[in-house]
Amino acid sequence: MKLAKIGLAALALVGGGVAPLAVGATPAEAASCGGRLVDSIAVKKGGKTYGTLKLYYSSATGKNCARLDRVVNYGTKKGMILSLYACGKGWSVSRCHRDFYKVGQDSGQFGQYAGPVTVPGRGRCVQVQAGVQAKDNSWANYNSPVFHCG
Template identity: 35%
Template sequence: MLRKSLSVLLPMVAVVALQAVDAAPASAVTYGCSGSPVGSWPVTMKNAAGGTYYRSDIKLYYNADTGWKCAVLVKRPGLPRYGERTPMSIYMENARMSRGNVRNNQDNDAGRFKYYAGPVKVYGRHLCVTIVAAHGDHTGTRYDEGPYGTRQLGSIACD
């Protein structure tokens, strides 16, 4: 009897455990990027009184084996709006973009996300990258319909 109960129960526990892992976005430490972390930069938000606060961070990774750089805009766990769909966008380009060569040189992601926007990837071996991110602290459709923050990082991660 115990053996039969365990044979039914264990597969169900495994399925529930797999679903729990899949539902936890922070468990994917690199958020769809491969490589080593290069840096993390907060996106500053302004409240109605003019004070600043933070809800998300830009995270940049570099894969030395492939030469690709990858960025995401990640909400901070435990803060308001984490797990709610809010407008977010992230754009990245490499130094070749200014020369009109767009293949593998720019990428963007925008929409309403629960946990993070991205990943965005560009070829970056021996190239600086520029990243622009925006995050609305509300559930509207556009990031600038309510409190929001933006951050631009120019000519970073030059190797």
Template identity: 35%
Template sequence: MVNRNALRTVAVAGVIAATATLASPASANTYMVGTCGSGYTLQEATPTSTASAAATGAGIIFLYYSSATGKNCAILRRDVDFIAAEGMGITLRVDNGQSATDSSTLYRSFAGPVYLPARGHCVSVSAWTRGFWKDSAYLSDTNTGGIAWSHCG
């Protein structure tokens, strides 16, 4: 005979697992395309925003670093509920004056990756996404964001 408490425990565990799967963070709701390649470690991920609403998340900026090569890599991925009808762009800067940009009015899912060597230097990232949210197609929106000078070393 099956123990009822054991069945309850299994049922509760199943509900918790299903809830955890459904309640995923905003960054998991981005298109997972475009990568930096092997050997890169995520340093920071931050959402873009509008002037009227901070951190709305039409896009997520990802900054990676490879300790083997000393290079940083940046990618902008859009949220699946945002239509980037007017494009996307990302710029990676190093405090020694170097910069790398990837942007186009034709980009719809991601911009980047952009790479720069930055061992011993600080980096910053800026990005933009233009378009509209699926539920408000009549309201054009520009989201911008960035990562301030940081990740020095």
């Protein structure tokens, strides 16, 4: 996972790498989000689901967490990108992804999932951007509205 400021153009690019697992963590533990599932969104292109975006909120920590699961060509390492933005105070619906408080971002060549990524959630709205690449190099992208304000 990387914390970086990125914009909408990042969905067209896949860069970065895979963060190593925490010492002692299994892949399943490293890939899970704590808290309650608050949204599950299909990332589609032309009616075909490329991935599933899952958004969680933990009232214990006050954090939002997102994970993007690959559906198309599961197990084949192709591009995936996931960005979760915590909107800043006085955010604009159209500009949260540019005028944000914090961003969690993960991108690279993944066969199963991207993330998890976390951002502070108490008293903030979030916005998510996700992209999944298929074997034929086509991309399905999802750009959420500003939502799940807490």
